[in-house]
Amino acid sequence: MRPLLSCGTWRAVLARAWRPRPSADYLGVLDAQGYARNPPVGACELQGELDRFGGISVRLARLEALDRLDATAFKKGLQVAVQQWQSEGRTAVWLHIPILQSRFIAPAASLGFRFHHAELDSSTLTLWLGEGPSRLPGYASHQVGVAGAVFDEGTRKILVVQDRNKLKNMWKFPGGLSEPGEDIGDTAVREVFEETGIKSEFRSLLSIRQQHTNPGAFGKSDMYIICRLKPYSFTINFCQHECLRCEWMDLNDLAKTENTTPITSRVARLLLYGYREGFDKIDLTVEELPAVHTGLFYKLYHKELPENYKTMTGID
């Protein structure tokens, strides 16, 4: 991103909308809270940045004199600025507002801005200026839940729980929502341990479920992933808050019982197939690969690929 908005533009806009206090002295001294009581001459009150899609990004936290600006003056200033950006062919405005400055949200909304997202101590509003419907990217649309199917090949037992807070108590795999930034397999291992006291390690990804307009996801979509885990402890010590029961159950029994959810039943049958015919029939294995531009790494899950295909050795 390169800075684009000439500071002069915004300073001019705000100057017109500004209503100085009677005691304003324009010396740029700090008040008791450490804020500049008046903008020093030539200071830039607002930074607008142009993104590579032709949008303008405005961060109110960088507008030092904001504390003395009232909502009406802000609205006037924003209105003039938006008109100018529109005349310059900008496609959109992104407005980043610290939570304690939220008095500027309603004035922006009255000019057509809407929430794009908000989290903790900041919100982001957007206004589409381009032609036709907005082409701005949406915010995160899915929550991700992960369950662990902890299967002990030696005894053919699988770890199952019954939730405490359900109307009907059905056997299912322990699991829960991913923490921010947590890998799928790590969520499975963590949730299994928190709910049951069983230690385990990730083996493979078995299934992915996508569900929409989920009440438990605040109306957003839900991705629910079941992993195959291998236990390395066996003594159950389950969480009394979350679970009513927790057992090691014979996999055959889980595959046949009616006292379970459709997805648990299906995955139990998938596991039984894998147990008898080889887990390579059902597993998605994981590998870490480098992202192209960011220098980050990611986890990629797919069916195991023979080594000669991975390297294209001897493949013509």
Next chain:
Amino acid sequence: MRPLLSCGTWRAVLARAWRPRPSADYLGVLDAQGYARNPPVGACELQGELDRFGGISVRLARLEALDRLDATAFKKGLQVAVQQWQSEGRTAVWLHIPILQSRFIAPAASLGFRFHHAELDSSTLTLWLGEGPSRLPGYASHQVGVAGAVFDEGTRKILVVQDRNKLKNMWKFPGGLSEPGEDIGDTAVREVFEETGIKSEFRSLLSIRQQHTNPGAFGKSDMYIICRLKPYSFTINFCQHECLRCEWMDLNDLAKTENTTPITSRVARLLLYGYREGFDKIDLTVEELPAVHTGLFYKLYHKELPENYKTMTGID
């Protein structure tokens, strides 16, 4: 959810914090905007509902007299109410605020509330009242992108594009972000058509990538899924805004070229393996199953399971 908070509680709280206008007449007449100028005697200004986890949910949109309440009075009222809820052992407060009433956000923030999420014309703030760190569920944490690997078995050609807005032009599969409520396969088919003009249908899910702290996802996580699609049109008419080039390329060439991303290369090799050894080796197939409580349906993806295992017929 059952209503819990006695309306009396909140009315009392607000009455103490209330600062009536000089002209207040308490007749409950409507002003020009259709709002009650004064609360009718005995009216309930605020609805608080108890959820099944012991939290209180407050919807400011239902507080009719809100328009006349200033931020300071709201803060005092909220403070008293929070103290009362805490003394009653409530675990959390959820505050739902219409965007045009956002002047109440900063006062709530000064009492410790933080944004849980916001979208379009509403924000939700939370305050954890329970012991220890917050156990409130997070909001959606992932954006979901889907690409389509459109493969024509008859010619062994695969559809690839080069993005217009990248520093380095590498061959990749057409794709993009899921729309709200859109199924994975539908996103793949839609994005392929929008970018390339090729019509196709969903065959299987091939790979899932999870990546965190993604700049393109506003710092959230990203799930990127590649589907195998079967084309039923072949004349390319690509989107000049998004793509620089679009071609039907021999799958062998894509599997060998260096001018591509690591994930495209990997999936090309996976497809080559499937093409030669059978797509059942690489495909996750999809099925629709019923959710237990909600009456909704969901899509479940996993390796194809033989029919006798699905029904447990003849499996002992």
